[in-house]
Amino acid sequence: MKLGFIIPNHPDEKRVALLPEHIINFENEIYIEKGFGLNLGISDYEYENKGCTILTKEEIFKQCDGIFSLKNIKECDYDLIDNGKIIIGWTHPHGSGKSFMQNVAIPKDLLVVDLDNIHPCLFYKNSEIPLDWIPKNFVYQNSFIAGYASTIHGLMSHGLIPNQDTKVAVLGSGNASQGSYKAISLFNVNVRMFYRKTMDEFLDNISDFDLIINGVEIAPEMPPLIDEQHKKLIKKGSLIIDAAACAGRTIAGSKHTFHNEPLYLEDGIYFYAINNSPSIFYRESSKFISESFSKYIYSKNLTIYKSLCENK
Known part of the structure:
Protein backbone atom coordinates (compact mmCIF):
# COMPACT_ATOMS: atom_id res chain seq x y z
CA MET A 1 0.00 0.00 0.00
CA LEU A 115 -0.11 7.88 18.16
CA ASP A 116 -0.60 8.79 21.79
CA ASN A 117 2.54 7.86 23.73
CA ILE A 118 0.63 5.90 26.40
CA HIS A 119 -2.56 4.73 24.66
CA PRO A 120 -2.04 4.52 20.87
CA CYS A 121 -5.37 3.65 19.25
CA LEU A 122 -7.22 3.31 15.96
CA PHE A 123 -10.48 5.25 15.75
CA TYR A 124 -13.07 4.06 13.25
CA LYS A 125 -16.66 5.29 13.25
CA ASN A 126 -17.56 5.06 16.94
CA SER A 127 -15.00 2.39 17.80
CA GLU A 128 -11.67 2.83 19.60
CA ILE A 129 -9.25 -0.03 19.01
CA PRO A 130 -5.94 -0.31 20.96
CA LEU A 131 -2.80 -0.86 18.89
CA ASP A 132 -1.42 -3.68 21.02
CA TRP A 133 1.89 -4.06 19.18
CA ILE A 134 2.97 -0.57 20.21
CA PRO A 135 4.41 -0.46 23.76
CA LYS A 136 3.50 2.28 26.20
CA ASN A 137 6.00 5.13 26.25
CA PHE A 138 7.26 4.16 22.79
CA VAL A 139 8.28 7.77 22.11
CA TYR A 140 8.83 8.97 25.68
CA GLN A 141 11.84 11.05 24.60
CA ASN A 142 9.54 13.54 22.87
CA SER A 143 7.63 14.13 26.12
CA PHE A 144 10.90 14.47 28.03
CA ILE A 145 12.04 17.10 25.52
CA ALA A 146 8.67 18.85 25.95
CA GLY A 147 9.42 19.32 29.65
CA TYR A 148 13.02 20.35 29.05
CA ALA A 149 12.19 22.74 26.21
CA SER A 150 9.22 24.34 27.96
CA THR A 151 11.28 25.06 31.05
CA ILE A 152 14.25 26.57 29.21
CA HIS A 153 12.08 28.52 26.76
CA GLY A 154 9.71 29.69 29.51
CA LEU A 155 12.60 31.06 31.57
CA MET A 156 14.14 32.78 28.54
CA SER A 157 10.81 34.28 27.52
CA HIS A 158 10.35 35.59 31.05
CA GLY A 159 13.90 36.98 31.13
CA LEU A 160 14.64 34.98 34.26
CA ILE A 161 17.82 33.26 35.44
CA PRO A 162 16.63 31.51 38.61
CA ASN A 163 18.95 31.27 41.62
CA GLN A 164 19.12 29.83 45.13
CA ASP A 165 16.37 32.20 46.26
CA THR A 166 13.95 30.98 43.60
CA LYS A 167 11.46 28.49 45.05
CA VAL A 168 10.37 26.01 42.40
CA ALA A 169 7.65 23.33 42.36
CA VAL A 170 7.67 20.64 39.67
CA LEU A 171 4.35 18.79 39.46
CA GLY A 172 4.23 15.15 38.40
CA SER A 173 6.66 12.29 37.85
CA GLY A 174 6.16 11.45 34.16
CA ASN A 175 8.32 12.14 31.14
CA ALA A 176 7.53 15.87 30.86
CA SER A 177 8.11 16.39 34.57
CA GLN A 178 11.43 14.57 34.39
CA GLY A 179 12.53 16.76 31.48
CA SER A 180 11.49 19.87 33.41
CA TYR A 181 13.37 18.73 36.48
CA LYS A 182 16.53 18.13 34.48
CA ALA A 183 16.28 21.60 32.94
CA ILE A 184 15.60 23.48 36.17
CA SER A 185 18.38 21.53 37.90
CA LEU A 186 20.87 23.30 35.64
CA PHE A 187 20.33 26.26 37.95
CA ASN A 188 21.08 26.52 41.65
CA VAL A 189 17.45 26.66 42.73
CA ASN A 190 15.36 25.52 45.67
CA VAL A 191 13.25 22.87 43.91
CA ARG A 192 10.70 20.32 45.06
CA MET A 193 8.81 17.69 43.09
CA PHE A 194 5.22 16.88 43.95
CA TYR A 195 3.39 13.75 42.86
CA ARG A 196 -0.30 12.97 42.83
CA LYS A 197 -0.07 11.54 46.35
CA THR A 198 1.60 14.70 47.68
CA MET A 199 -0.39 17.22 45.65
CA ASP A 200 -2.40 18.32 48.70
CA GLU A 201 0.85 19.40 50.33
CA PHE A 202 1.70 21.46 47.24
CA LEU A 203 -1.72 23.11 47.22
CA ASP A 204 -1.44 23.92 50.93
CA ASN A 205 1.85 25.71 50.23
CA ILE A 206 1.16 27.05 46.74
CA SER A 207 1.80 30.66 47.82
CA ASP A 208 5.45 29.83 48.64
CA PHE A 209 6.58 29.26 45.07
CA ASP A 210 8.04 31.68 42.55
CA LEU A 211 8.00 29.17 39.70
CA ILE A 212 5.51 26.33 39.18
CA ILE A 213 6.21 23.81 36.40
CA ASN A 214 3.41 21.42 35.53
CA GLY A 215 3.99 18.04 33.88
CA VAL A 216 0.60 16.52 34.71
CA GLU A 217 -2.16 15.94 32.18
CA ILE A 218 -5.73 15.95 33.42
CA ALA A 219 -8.52 14.17 31.54
CA PRO A 220 -11.30 16.47 30.23
CA GLU A 221 -13.88 15.03 32.62
CA MET A 222 -11.68 15.54 35.71
CA PRO A 223 -11.57 18.67 37.88
CA PRO A 224 -8.48 20.90 37.48
CA LEU A 225 -5.46 20.26 39.64
CA ILE A 226 -5.14 23.98 40.43
CA ASP A 227 -8.66 25.40 40.68
CA GLU A 228 -9.68 29.04 40.69
CA GLN A 229 -9.51 29.30 44.48
CA HIS A 230 -5.94 28.03 44.60
CA LYS A 231 -4.95 30.28 41.69
CA LYS A 232 -5.83 33.26 43.83
CA LEU A 233 -3.23 32.13 46.39
CA ILE A 234 -0.32 32.10 43.92
CA LYS A 235 2.29 34.75 44.59
CA LYS A 236 2.01 37.81 42.32
CA GLY A 237 4.78 37.92 39.74
CA SER A 238 5.16 34.13 39.71
CA LEU A 239 5.67 32.18 36.53
CA ILE A 240 3.66 29.04 35.68
CA ILE A 241 5.11 26.83 32.97
CA ASP A 242 2.64 24.20 31.76
CA ALA A 243 5.08 21.71 30.21
CA ALA A 244 2.20 19.26 29.65
CA ALA A 245 0.37 21.96 27.66
CA CYS A 246 -2.83 20.82 29.34
CA ALA A 247 -4.32 24.30 29.12
CA GLY A 248 -7.64 24.87 30.85
CA ARG A 249 -7.60 21.45 32.50
CA THR A 250 -4.64 21.11 34.87
CA ILE A 251 -4.76 24.82 35.71
CA ALA A 252 -8.28 26.25 35.67
CA GLY A 253 -8.88 28.92 33.06
CA SER A 254 -5.37 28.75 31.56
CA LYS A 255 -4.85 29.14 27.80
CA HIS A 256 -2.38 27.87 25.23
CA THR A 257 0.38 30.23 24.19
CA PHE A 258 2.45 30.37 21.01
CA HIS A 259 6.08 30.69 19.96
CA ASN A 260 5.63 34.33 18.94
CA GLU A 261 3.79 35.09 22.22
CA PRO A 262 4.92 32.45 24.71
CA LEU A 263 3.65 34.24 27.81
CA TYR A 264 0.54 36.03 28.94
CA LEU A 265 -0.14 37.91 32.15
CA GLU A 266 -3.32 37.40 34.13
CA ASP A 267 -4.05 38.71 37.63
CA GLY A 268 -0.36 39.31 38.20
CA ILE A 269 0.67 35.75 37.21
CA TYR A 270 2.64 34.85 34.07
CA PHE A 271 1.58 31.75 32.13
CA TYR A 272 3.44 29.66 29.53
CA ALA A 273 1.70 26.75 27.71
CA ILE A 274 3.04 26.03 24.21
CA ASN A 275 1.58 22.78 22.88
CA ASN A 276 4.42 21.86 20.51
CA SER A 277 7.40 22.86 22.62
CA PRO A 278 9.55 19.88 21.48
CA SER A 279 9.78 21.72 18.16
CA ILE A 280 12.06 24.21 19.93
CA PHE A 281 14.68 21.44 19.93
Missing part, protein backbone atom coordinates in the same frame (compact mmCIF):
# COMPACT_ATOMS: atom_id res chain seq x y z
CA LYS A 2 1.01 3.64 -0.33
CA LEU A 3 1.89 5.75 2.71
CA GLY A 4 2.34 9.49 2.14
CA PHE A 5 4.00 12.06 4.40
CA ILE A 6 2.86 15.68 4.35
CA ILE A 7 4.49 18.70 5.94
CA PRO A 8 2.51 19.58 9.10
CA ASN A 9 0.60 22.83 8.76
CA HIS A 10 1.06 24.08 12.32
CA PRO A 11 2.59 27.32 13.61
CA ASP A 12 6.33 27.00 14.29
CA GLU A 13 6.33 23.24 13.80
CA LYS A 14 9.83 22.32 12.59
CA ARG A 15 10.08 18.61 13.42
CA VAL A 16 10.68 16.20 10.55
CA ALA A 17 8.88 12.97 11.40
CA LEU A 18 10.76 10.67 8.99
CA LEU A 19 14.51 10.75 8.38
CA PRO A 20 16.07 8.88 5.42
CA GLU A 21 18.38 6.93 7.73
CA HIS A 22 15.39 5.15 9.30
CA ILE A 23 13.79 3.98 6.03
CA ILE A 24 14.69 0.29 6.23
CA ASN A 25 12.51 -2.63 5.08
CA PHE A 26 9.25 -0.68 5.08
CA GLU A 27 6.28 -2.74 3.88
CA ASN A 28 4.54 0.22 2.21
CA GLU A 29 5.54 2.35 -0.75
CA ILE A 30 6.65 5.71 0.68
CA TYR A 31 5.64 9.06 -0.81
CA ILE A 32 7.09 12.32 0.50
CA GLU A 33 5.81 15.87 0.05
CA LYS A 34 8.27 18.05 -1.81
CA GLY A 35 10.48 19.92 0.67
CA PHE A 36 9.52 17.62 3.56
CA GLY A 37 13.01 17.55 5.11
CA LEU A 38 14.13 21.12 4.49
CA ASN A 39 14.00 22.14 8.18
CA LEU A 40 16.85 19.71 8.77
CA GLY A 41 18.63 20.43 5.50
CA ILE A 42 17.51 17.10 4.01
CA SER A 43 17.01 17.26 0.25
CA ASP A 44 14.29 15.49 -1.72
CA TYR A 45 17.07 13.52 -3.43
CA GLU A 46 18.06 11.91 -0.11
CA TYR A 47 14.53 10.49 0.19
CA GLU A 48 14.50 9.42 -3.45
CA ASN A 49 17.81 7.65 -2.84
CA LYS A 50 16.00 5.54 -0.23
CA GLY A 51 13.29 4.55 -2.70
CA CYS A 52 10.72 7.25 -1.90
CA THR A 53 8.64 9.12 -4.47
CA ILE A 54 8.40 12.92 -4.21
CA LEU A 55 4.95 14.43 -4.82
CA THR A 56 3.00 17.57 -4.07
CA LYS A 57 0.69 17.58 -1.06
CA GLU A 58 -2.36 17.38 -3.32
CA GLU A 59 -0.93 14.37 -5.16
CA ILE A 60 -0.22 12.59 -1.88
CA PHE A 61 -3.81 13.02 -0.71
CA LYS A 62 -5.05 11.72 -4.05
CA GLN A 63 -2.72 8.78 -4.60
CA CYS A 64 -1.92 7.41 -1.13
CA ASP A 65 -3.94 4.96 0.96
CA GLY A 66 -2.55 6.39 4.20
CA ILE A 67 -1.63 9.98 5.06
CA PHE A 68 0.82 10.79 7.85
CA SER A 69 0.70 14.28 9.36
CA LEU A 70 2.56 14.84 12.62
CA LYS A 71 0.00 17.44 13.75
CA ASN A 72 -3.73 17.65 13.04
CA ILE A 73 -4.68 18.15 9.40
CA LYS A 74 -6.07 21.66 9.01
CA GLU A 75 -9.56 22.54 7.78
CA CYS A 76 -8.18 24.00 4.55
CA ASP A 77 -7.14 20.47 3.52
CA TYR A 78 -10.31 18.61 4.49
CA ASP A 79 -11.62 18.62 0.92
CA LEU A 80 -8.47 16.81 -0.23
CA ILE A 81 -9.29 13.76 1.90
CA ASP A 82 -11.14 11.03 0.01
CA ASN A 83 -13.44 8.51 1.67
CA GLY A 84 -11.85 5.49 3.33
CA LYS A 85 -8.35 6.92 3.77
CA ILE A 86 -6.12 6.13 6.74
CA ILE A 87 -5.00 9.22 8.69
CA ILE A 88 -1.99 8.76 10.98
CA GLY A 89 -0.33 11.09 13.48
CA TRP A 90 -1.01 12.89 16.73
CA THR A 91 -4.67 13.17 15.82
CA HIS A 92 -6.08 13.70 19.36
CA PRO A 93 -9.65 12.47 18.67
CA HIS A 94 -10.73 13.22 22.24
CA GLY A 95 -9.10 16.65 22.28
CA SER A 96 -8.02 19.07 19.55
CA GLY A 97 -9.03 16.56 16.86
CA LYS A 98 -12.57 15.99 18.15
CA SER A 99 -14.15 18.25 15.55
CA PHE A 100 -12.21 16.50 12.78
CA MET A 101 -13.52 13.13 13.98
CA GLN A 102 -17.13 14.27 14.12
CA ASN A 103 -17.25 16.38 10.97
CA VAL A 104 -14.79 14.63 8.65
CA ALA A 105 -13.56 11.23 9.83
CA ILE A 106 -16.90 9.59 10.65
CA PRO A 107 -18.82 10.96 7.62
CA LYS A 108 -15.96 9.97 5.26
CA ASP A 109 -15.39 6.53 6.82
CA LEU A 110 -11.79 7.39 7.67
CA LEU A 111 -9.51 5.22 9.78
CA VAL A 112 -7.80 7.57 12.23
CA VAL A 113 -4.65 6.42 14.02
CA ASP A 114 -3.74 8.42 17.12
CA TYR A 282 13.46 20.06 16.62
CA ARG A 283 16.71 18.41 15.60
CA GLU A 284 16.81 16.18 18.66
CA SER A 285 13.09 15.46 18.79
CA SER A 286 12.93 14.65 15.04
CA LYS A 287 15.51 11.92 15.54
CA PHE A 288 13.56 10.23 18.34
CA ILE A 289 10.20 10.53 16.57
CA SER A 290 11.54 9.16 13.28
CA GLU A 291 13.28 6.22 14.93
CA SER A 292 10.33 5.16 17.12
CA PHE A 293 7.61 5.76 14.53
CA SER A 294 9.61 3.92 11.87
CA LYS A 295 9.92 0.87 14.11
CA TYR A 296 6.30 0.66 15.22
CA ILE A 297 4.27 2.55 12.59
CA TYR A 298 5.84 3.33 9.22
CA SER A 299 7.35 -0.11 8.67
CA LYS A 300 4.01 -1.91 9.14
CA ASN A 301 1.75 -2.65 6.19
CA LEU A 302 -1.29 -0.37 6.23
CA THR A 303 -3.53 -3.39 5.80
CA ILE A 304 -3.09 -4.01 9.54
CA TYR A 305 -5.48 -1.12 10.23
CA LYS A 306 -8.01 -2.33 7.65
CA SER A 307 -8.04 -5.77 9.27
CA LEU A 308 -8.71 -4.29 12.72
CA CYS A 309 -11.86 -2.63 11.37
CA GLU A 310 -13.33 -5.62 9.53
CA ASN A 311 -15.83 -6.48 12.23
CA LYS A 312 -16.64 -2.92 13.27
Whole structure:
Protein backbone atom coordinates (compact mmCIF):
# COMPACT_ATOMS: atom_id res chain seq x y z
CA MET A 1 0.00 0.00 0.00
CA LYS A 2 1.01 3.64 -0.33
CA LEU A 3 1.89 5.75 2.71
CA GLY A 4 2.34 9.49 2.14
CA PHE A 5 4.00 12.06 4.40
CA ILE A 6 2.86 15.68 4.35
CA ILE A 7 4.49 18.70 5.94
CA PRO A 8 2.51 19.58 9.10
CA ASN A 9 0.60 22.83 8.76
CA HIS A 10 1.06 24.08 12.32
CA PRO A 11 2.59 27.32 13.61
CA ASP A 12 6.33 27.00 14.29
CA GLU A 13 6.33 23.24 13.80
CA LYS A 14 9.83 22.32 12.59
CA ARG A 15 10.08 18.61 13.42
CA VAL A 16 10.68 16.20 10.55
CA ALA A 17 8.88 12.97 11.40
CA LEU A 18 10.76 10.67 8.99
CA LEU A 19 14.51 10.75 8.38
CA PRO A 20 16.07 8.88 5.42
CA GLU A 21 18.38 6.93 7.73
CA HIS A 22 15.39 5.15 9.30
CA ILE A 23 13.79 3.98 6.03
CA ILE A 24 14.69 0.29 6.23
CA ASN A 25 12.51 -2.63 5.08
CA PHE A 26 9.25 -0.68 5.08
CA GLU A 27 6.28 -2.74 3.88
CA ASN A 28 4.54 0.22 2.21
CA GLU A 29 5.54 2.35 -0.75
CA ILE A 30 6.65 5.71 0.68
CA TYR A 31 5.64 9.06 -0.81
CA ILE A 32 7.09 12.32 0.50
CA GLU A 33 5.81 15.87 0.05
CA LYS A 34 8.27 18.05 -1.81
CA GLY A 35 10.48 19.92 0.67
CA PHE A 36 9.52 17.62 3.56
CA GLY A 37 13.01 17.55 5.11
CA LEU A 38 14.13 21.12 4.49
CA ASN A 39 14.00 22.14 8.18
CA LEU A 40 16.85 19.71 8.77
CA GLY A 41 18.63 20.43 5.50
CA ILE A 42 17.51 17.10 4.01
CA SER A 43 17.01 17.26 0.25
CA ASP A 44 14.29 15.49 -1.72
CA TYR A 45 17.07 13.52 -3.43
CA GLU A 46 18.06 11.91 -0.11
CA TYR A 47 14.53 10.49 0.19
CA GLU A 48 14.50 9.42 -3.45
CA ASN A 49 17.81 7.65 -2.84
CA LYS A 50 16.00 5.54 -0.23
CA GLY A 51 13.29 4.55 -2.70
CA CYS A 52 10.72 7.25 -1.90
CA THR A 53 8.64 9.12 -4.47
CA ILE A 54 8.40 12.92 -4.21
CA LEU A 55 4.95 14.43 -4.82
CA THR A 56 3.00 17.57 -4.07
CA LYS A 57 0.69 17.58 -1.06
CA GLU A 58 -2.36 17.38 -3.32
CA GLU A 59 -0.93 14.37 -5.16
CA ILE A 60 -0.22 12.59 -1.88
CA PHE A 61 -3.81 13.02 -0.71
CA LYS A 62 -5.05 11.72 -4.05
CA GLN A 63 -2.72 8.78 -4.60
CA CYS A 64 -1.92 7.41 -1.13
CA ASP A 65 -3.94 4.96 0.96
CA GLY A 66 -2.55 6.39 4.20
CA ILE A 67 -1.63 9.98 5.06
CA PHE A 68 0.82 10.79 7.85
CA SER A 69 0.70 14.28 9.36
CA LEU A 70 2.56 14.84 12.62
CA LYS A 71 0.00 17.44 13.75
CA ASN A 72 -3.73 17.65 13.04
CA ILE A 73 -4.68 18.15 9.40
CA LYS A 74 -6.07 21.66 9.01
CA GLU A 75 -9.56 22.54 7.78
CA CYS A 76 -8.18 24.00 4.55
CA ASP A 77 -7.14 20.47 3.52
CA TYR A 78 -10.31 18.61 4.49
CA ASP A 79 -11.62 18.62 0.92
CA LEU A 80 -8.47 16.81 -0.23
CA ILE A 81 -9.29 13.76 1.90
CA ASP A 82 -11.14 11.03 0.01
CA ASN A 83 -13.44 8.51 1.67
CA GLY A 84 -11.85 5.49 3.33
CA LYS A 85 -8.35 6.92 3.77
CA ILE A 86 -6.12 6.13 6.74
CA ILE A 87 -5.00 9.22 8.69
CA ILE A 88 -1.99 8.76 10.98
CA GLY A 89 -0.33 11.09 13.48
CA TRP A 90 -1.01 12.89 16.73
CA THR A 91 -4.67 13.17 15.82
CA HIS A 92 -6.08 13.70 19.36
CA PRO A 93 -9.65 12.47 18.67
CA HIS A 94 -10.73 13.22 22.24
CA GLY A 95 -9.10 16.65 22.28
CA SER A 96 -8.02 19.07 19.55
CA GLY A 97 -9.03 16.56 16.86
CA LYS A 98 -12.57 15.99 18.15
CA SER A 99 -14.15 18.25 15.55
CA PHE A 100 -12.21 16.50 12.78
CA MET A 101 -13.52 13.13 13.98
CA GLN A 102 -17.13 14.27 14.12
CA ASN A 103 -17.25 16.38 10.97
CA VAL A 104 -14.79 14.63 8.65
CA ALA A 105 -13.56 11.23 9.83
CA ILE A 106 -16.90 9.59 10.65
CA PRO A 107 -18.82 10.96 7.62
CA LYS A 108 -15.96 9.97 5.26
CA ASP A 109 -15.39 6.53 6.82
CA LEU A 110 -11.79 7.39 7.67
CA LEU A 111 -9.51 5.22 9.78
CA VAL A 112 -7.80 7.57 12.23
CA VAL A 113 -4.65 6.42 14.02
CA ASP A 114 -3.74 8.42 17.12
CA LEU A 115 -0.11 7.88 18.16
CA ASP A 116 -0.60 8.79 21.79
CA ASN A 117 2.54 7.86 23.73
CA ILE A 118 0.63 5.90 26.40
CA HIS A 119 -2.56 4.73 24.66
CA PRO A 120 -2.04 4.52 20.87
CA CYS A 121 -5.37 3.65 19.25
CA LEU A 122 -7.22 3.31 15.96
CA PHE A 123 -10.48 5.25 15.75
CA TYR A 124 -13.07 4.06 13.25
CA LYS A 125 -16.66 5.29 13.25
CA ASN A 126 -17.56 5.06 16.94
CA SER A 127 -15.00 2.39 17.80
CA GLU A 128 -11.67 2.83 19.60
CA ILE A 129 -9.25 -0.03 19.01
CA PRO A 130 -5.94 -0.31 20.96
CA LEU A 131 -2.80 -0.86 18.89
CA ASP A 132 -1.42 -3.68 21.02
CA TRP A 133 1.89 -4.06 19.18
CA ILE A 134 2.97 -0.57 20.21
CA PRO A 135 4.41 -0.46 23.76
CA LYS A 136 3.50 2.28 26.20
CA ASN A 137 6.00 5.13 26.25
CA PHE A 138 7.26 4.16 22.79
CA VAL A 139 8.28 7.77 22.11
CA TYR A 140 8.83 8.97 25.68
CA GLN A 141 11.84 11.05 24.60
CA ASN A 142 9.54 13.54 22.87
CA SER A 143 7.63 14.13 26.12
CA PHE A 144 10.90 14.47 28.03
CA ILE A 145 12.04 17.10 25.52
CA ALA A 146 8.67 18.85 25.95
CA GLY A 147 9.42 19.32 29.65
CA TYR A 148 13.02 20.35 29.05
CA ALA A 149 12.19 22.74 26.21
CA SER A 150 9.22 24.34 27.96
CA THR A 151 11.28 25.06 31.05
CA ILE A 152 14.25 26.57 29.21
CA HIS A 153 12.08 28.52 26.76
CA GLY A 154 9.71 29.69 29.51
CA LEU A 155 12.60 31.06 31.57
CA MET A 156 14.14 32.78 28.54
CA SER A 157 10.81 34.28 27.52
CA HIS A 158 10.35 35.59 31.05
CA GLY A 159 13.90 36.98 31.13
CA LEU A 160 14.64 34.98 34.26
CA ILE A 161 17.82 33.26 35.44
CA PRO A 162 16.63 31.51 38.61
CA ASN A 163 18.95 31.27 41.62
CA GLN A 164 19.12 29.83 45.13
CA ASP A 165 16.37 32.20 46.26
CA THR A 166 13.95 30.98 43.60
CA LYS A 167 11.46 28.49 45.05
CA VAL A 168 10.37 26.01 42.40
CA ALA A 169 7.65 23.33 42.36
CA VAL A 170 7.67 20.64 39.67
CA LEU A 171 4.35 18.79 39.46
CA GLY A 172 4.23 15.15 38.40
CA SER A 173 6.66 12.29 37.85
CA GLY A 174 6.16 11.45 34.16
CA ASN A 175 8.32 12.14 31.14
CA ALA A 176 7.53 15.87 30.86
CA SER A 177 8.11 16.39 34.57
CA GLN A 178 11.43 14.57 34.39
CA GLY A 179 12.53 16.76 31.48
CA SER A 180 11.49 19.87 33.41
CA TYR A 181 13.37 18.73 36.48
CA LYS A 182 16.53 18.13 34.48
CA ALA A 183 16.28 21.60 32.94
CA ILE A 184 15.60 23.48 36.17
CA SER A 185 18.38 21.53 37.90
CA LEU A 186 20.87 23.30 35.64
CA PHE A 187 20.33 26.26 37.95
CA ASN A 188 21.08 26.52 41.65
CA VAL A 189 17.45 26.66 42.73
CA ASN A 190 15.36 25.52 45.67
CA VAL A 191 13.25 22.87 43.91
CA ARG A 192 10.70 20.32 45.06
CA MET A 193 8.81 17.69 43.09
CA PHE A 194 5.22 16.88 43.95
CA TYR A 195 3.39 13.75 42.86
CA ARG A 196 -0.30 12.97 42.83
CA LYS A 197 -0.07 11.54 46.35
CA THR A 198 1.60 14.70 47.68
CA MET A 199 -0.39 17.22 45.65
CA ASP A 200 -2.40 18.32 48.70
CA GLU A 201 0.85 19.40 50.33
CA PHE A 202 1.70 21.46 47.24
CA LEU A 203 -1.72 23.11 47.22
CA ASP A 204 -1.44 23.92 50.93
CA ASN A 205 1.85 25.71 50.23
CA ILE A 206 1.16 27.05 46.74
CA SER A 207 1.80 30.66 47.82
CA ASP A 208 5.45 29.83 48.64
CA PHE A 209 6.58 29.26 45.07
CA ASP A 210 8.04 31.68 42.55
CA LEU A 211 8.00 29.17 39.70
CA ILE A 212 5.51 26.33 39.18
CA ILE A 213 6.21 23.81 36.40
CA ASN A 214 3.41 21.42 35.53
CA GLY A 215 3.99 18.04 33.88
CA VAL A 216 0.60 16.52 34.71
CA GLU A 217 -2.16 15.94 32.18
CA ILE A 218 -5.73 15.95 33.42
CA ALA A 219 -8.52 14.17 31.54
CA PRO A 220 -11.30 16.47 30.23
CA GLU A 221 -13.88 15.03 32.62
CA MET A 222 -11.68 15.54 35.71
CA PRO A 223 -11.57 18.67 37.88
CA PRO A 224 -8.48 20.90 37.48
CA LEU A 225 -5.46 20.26 39.64
CA ILE A 226 -5.14 23.98 40.43
CA ASP A 227 -8.66 25.40 40.68
CA GLU A 228 -9.68 29.04 40.69
CA GLN A 229 -9.51 29.30 44.48
CA HIS A 230 -5.94 28.03 44.60
CA LYS A 231 -4.95 30.28 41.69
CA LYS A 232 -5.83 33.26 43.83
CA LEU A 233 -3.23 32.13 46.39
CA ILE A 234 -0.32 32.10 43.92
CA LYS A 235 2.29 34.75 44.59
CA LYS A 236 2.01 37.81 42.32
CA GLY A 237 4.78 37.92 39.74
CA SER A 238 5.16 34.13 39.71
CA LEU A 239 5.67 32.18 36.53
CA ILE A 240 3.66 29.04 35.68
CA ILE A 241 5.11 26.83 32.97
CA ASP A 242 2.64 24.20 31.76
CA ALA A 243 5.08 21.71 30.21
CA ALA A 244 2.20 19.26 29.65
CA ALA A 245 0.37 21.96 27.66
CA CYS A 246 -2.83 20.82 29.34
CA ALA A 247 -4.32 24.30 29.12
CA GLY A 248 -7.64 24.87 30.85
CA ARG A 249 -7.60 21.45 32.50
CA THR A 250 -4.64 21.11 34.87
CA ILE A 251 -4.76 24.82 35.71
CA ALA A 252 -8.28 26.25 35.67
CA GLY A 253 -8.88 28.92 33.06
CA SER A 254 -5.37 28.75 31.56
CA LYS A 255 -4.85 29.14 27.80
CA HIS A 256 -2.38 27.87 25.23
CA THR A 257 0.38 30.23 24.19
CA PHE A 258 2.45 30.37 21.01
CA HIS A 259 6.08 30.69 19.96
CA ASN A 260 5.63 34.33 18.94
CA GLU A 261 3.79 35.09 22.22
CA PRO A 262 4.92 32.45 24.71
CA LEU A 263 3.65 34.24 27.81
CA TYR A 264 0.54 36.03 28.94
CA LEU A 265 -0.14 37.91 32.15
CA GLU A 266 -3.32 37.40 34.13
CA ASP A 267 -4.05 38.71 37.63
CA GLY A 268 -0.36 39.31 38.20
CA ILE A 269 0.67 35.75 37.21
CA TYR A 270 2.64 34.85 34.07
CA PHE A 271 1.58 31.75 32.13
CA TYR A 272 3.44 29.66 29.53
CA ALA A 273 1.70 26.75 27.71
CA ILE A 274 3.04 26.03 24.21
CA ASN A 275 1.58 22.78 22.88
CA ASN A 276 4.42 21.86 20.51
CA SER A 277 7.40 22.86 22.62
CA PRO A 278 9.55 19.88 21.48
CA SER A 279 9.78 21.72 18.16
CA ILE A 280 12.06 24.21 19.93
CA PHE A 281 14.68 21.44 19.93
CA TYR A 282 13.46 20.06 16.62
CA ARG A 283 16.71 18.41 15.60
CA GLU A 284 16.81 16.18 18.66
CA SER A 285 13.09 15.46 18.79
CA SER A 286 12.93 14.65 15.04
CA LYS A 287 15.51 11.92 15.54
CA PHE A 288 13.56 10.23 18.34
CA ILE A 289 10.20 10.53 16.57
CA SER A 290 11.54 9.16 13.28
CA GLU A 291 13.28 6.22 14.93
CA SER A 292 10.33 5.16 17.12
CA PHE A 293 7.61 5.76 14.53
CA SER A 294 9.61 3.92 11.87
CA LYS A 295 9.92 0.87 14.11
CA TYR A 296 6.30 0.66 15.22
CA ILE A 297 4.27 2.55 12.59
CA TYR A 298 5.84 3.33 9.22
CA SER A 299 7.35 -0.11 8.67
CA LYS A 300 4.01 -1.91 9.14
CA ASN A 301 1.75 -2.65 6.19
CA LEU A 302 -1.29 -0.37 6.23
CA THR A 303 -3.53 -3.39 5.80
CA ILE A 304 -3.09 -4.01 9.54
CA TYR A 305 -5.48 -1.12 10.23
CA LYS A 306 -8.01 -2.33 7.65
CA SER A 307 -8.04 -5.77 9.27
CA LEU A 308 -8.71 -4.29 12.72
CA CYS A 309 -11.86 -2.63 11.37
CA GLU A 310 -13.33 -5.62 9.53
CA ASN A 311 -15.83 -6.48 12.23
CA LYS A 312 -16.64 -2.92 13.27
